[in-house]
Amino acid sequence: MLQGAFHDGQSAQRHDVTVDREADALILRDGAGSLLARWPLTEVRRVDRPDGTRPGRLSLGRDDAARLLLEQAAYETVAAWCPTLTKRDISWNSHGRPFLLWTGAAVLSVTLLFAFIIPWMARVIALSLPSPWEAELGKASEDLLVRVVARIEHKSPEQMICAEGPGLEILQRLLRQMVAQPVLGLTQPPTLAVLDTDLVNALALPGGRMVLLRGLIDEAKHPNELLGVLAHEMGHLAKRHPTEMAVQTVGTSVLLSLLIGDATGGTGLTLMGESLINGAYSRDKERAADAVAVETLAAAGWDPRPFALFFDRLAKQQGGLEEHLSWISSHPLSEDRAAAIRAAQGPSGIAMTDLEWARVRTICKGQNSAN
Numbered sequence: 384m385l386q387g388a389f390h391d392g393q394s395a396q397r398h399d400v401t402v403d404r405e406a407d408a409l410i411l412r413d414g415a416g417s418l419l420a421r422w423p424l425t426e427v428r429r430v431d432r433p434d435g436t437r438p439g440r441l442s443l444g445r446d447d448a449a450r451l452l453l454e455q456a457a458y459e460t461v462a463a464w465c466p467t468l469t470k471r472d473i474s475w476n477s478h479g480r481p482f483l484l485w486t487g488a489a490v491l492s493v494t495l496l497f498a499f500i501i502p503w504m505a506r507v508i509a510l511s512l513p514s515p516w517e518a519e520l521g522k523a524s525e526d527l528l529v530r531v532v533a534r535i536e537h538k539s540p541e542q543m544i545c546a547e548g549p550g551l552e553i554l555q556r557l558l559r560q561m562v563a564q565p566v567l568g569l570t571q572p573p574t575l576a577v578l579d580t581d582l583v584n585a586l587a588l589p590g591g592r593m594v595l596l597r598g599l600i601d602e603a604k605h606p607n608e609l610l611g612v613l614a615h616e617m618g619h620l621a622k623r624h625p626t627e628m629a630v631q632t633v634g635t636s637v638l639l640s641l642l643i644g645d646a647t648g649g650t651g652l653t654l655m656g657e658s659l660i661n662g663a664y665s666r667d668k669e670r671a672a673d674a675v676a677v678e679t680l681a682a683a684g685w686d687p688r689p690f691a692l693f694f695d696r697l698a699k700q701q702g703g704l705e706e707h708l709s710w711i712s713s714h715p716l717s718e719d720r721a722a723a724i725r726a727a728q729g730p731s732g733i734a735m736t737d738l739e740w741a742r743v744r745t746i747c748k749g750q751n752s753a754n
């Protein structure tokens with residue numbers, strides 16, 4: 384029979400105990416023979432070895448406050464019974480190797496999730512999304528976009544939208560004319576909203592919506608250039624690219640909110656607004672939309688080559704920077720896109736008369752004078 388001392392971890396009292404082994408446990412009894420503790424051998428852990436002046440100390444697991452104190456000889460006997468005396472107990476706040484491995488695996492799986500799984504799922508969902516949902520997503524995206532641009536311009540959302548007028552009617556008629564070309568692949572003309580801002584952009588949104596920013600009309604040097612951009616955006620619509628991107632952004636932001644614990648969903652809105660404005664699609668998607676635009680313009684009887692002017696200007700604005708970044712950027716070089724468009728053989732028609740072009744160019748004029 385082995386002798387030791389026992390602190391139960393709750394009171395300051397020290398008990399002299401006898402230590403027995405019974406099957407797979409240590410049995411601790413006080414001098415009267417009452418059972419004080421029963422410790423399974425696999426859960427006994429070493430706190431300190433005996434060092435000649437002090438007894439060795441054992442505990443039950445790592446977290447329990449109870450201690451069994453044993454002098455050298457008794458300690459050696461008990462240590463031989465306990466197979467996992469020095470085992471590290473892994474807990475969530477441990478900083479040992481298992482935790483690092485876990486972190487590595489988590490980073491890897493999150494990376495896979497964002498880089499491959501979400502984009503793939505977004506495509507699958509976009510292609511099977513019921514049209515009322517897609518329409519809802521489009522409406523929400525457009526409202527958000529108008530609000531984002533209004534904030535940039537320090538105006539109210541209502542002030543942003545250029546009202547109906549002859550210029551808008553001309554554009555809508557030309558959109559219908561392009562949709563009538565089977566090569567475009569759209570069955571219905573998109574809705575078109577023109578926003579009164581100097582920002583130079585045009586965007587396609589889920590549910591057959593297009594938003595044209597006035598700055599792009601101001602910058603355009605030729606009617607066919609503007610129609611090329613609109614045809615390009617319709618090409619994205621025909622291939623459901625905007626729905627895919629919206630689903631991906633929503634999915635990503637929901638996951639980000641979960642990961643960083645953003646309960647208000649502010650991350651989601653910010654991300655959505657940003658992805659709407661930047662509207663960055665993959666290189667392949669941009670090339671596909673360019674090709675559809677060129678074919679649609681040609682099918683409608685218009686010269687597609689002025690569409691290249693848009694990319695000339697883009698290349699000039701971005702200068703050498705774009706070329707420098709092209710290997711990491713997912714966008715095809717503007718110069719390459721312009722060259723591909725110029726190489727197209729097409730008719731020589733101009734989409735608008737001079738008068739029509741003048742009306743389109745003053746589409747937001749009533750807006751400006753009202754301010």
Ligand SMILES: [Zn+2]
Nearest residue numbers: 619664669672
């Ligand atoms: Zn595009």
